[in-house]
Amino acid sequence: MTAFNPLLSAVSYQQIKVWVLAPLLETHDANIDYYYDFSQSIAEYEKTFNELAIEWKWQPVTIKDYELIIEKIAKRKEILAVKRRWFLIFATEMR
Numbered sequence: 001m002t003a004f005n006p007l008l009s010a011v012s013y014q015q016i017k018v019w020v021l022a023p024l025l026e027t028h029d030a031n032i033d034y035y036y037d038f039s040q041s042i043a044e045y046e047k048t049f050n051e052l053a054i055e056w057k058w059q060p061v062t063i064k065d066y067e068l069i070i071e072k073i074a075k076r077k078e079i080l081a082v083k084r085r086w087f088l089i090f091a092t093e094m095r
Helices: 030-035 039-052 066-080
Strands: 016-023 055-061 085-090
Touching: 016 039, 016 066, 039 055, 055 066
Parallel strands: 016 055, 016 085
Antiparallel strands: none
16 A cells, blocks of 8 residues: 655646756766766666656756756746646766
């Protein structure tokens, strides 16, 4: 039996859009790039959200643009003016 979740109880999956914010480090160092390879994570998110029929977007962010990107996400929600719940997920990869 699944636990009751008051945040999702009245929300259908069609009303949800998830933004996955993933750190992007622009470097040409193979050792560092290894830790910022999110290809496996993207595949896992894609499989999960597709199975749940939840709209989602993988959004790379850097230390320079994360505030602007979050602002754009908030503005887009206001512009669309649809009754949707939006969620931000911050992706991390542990190795």
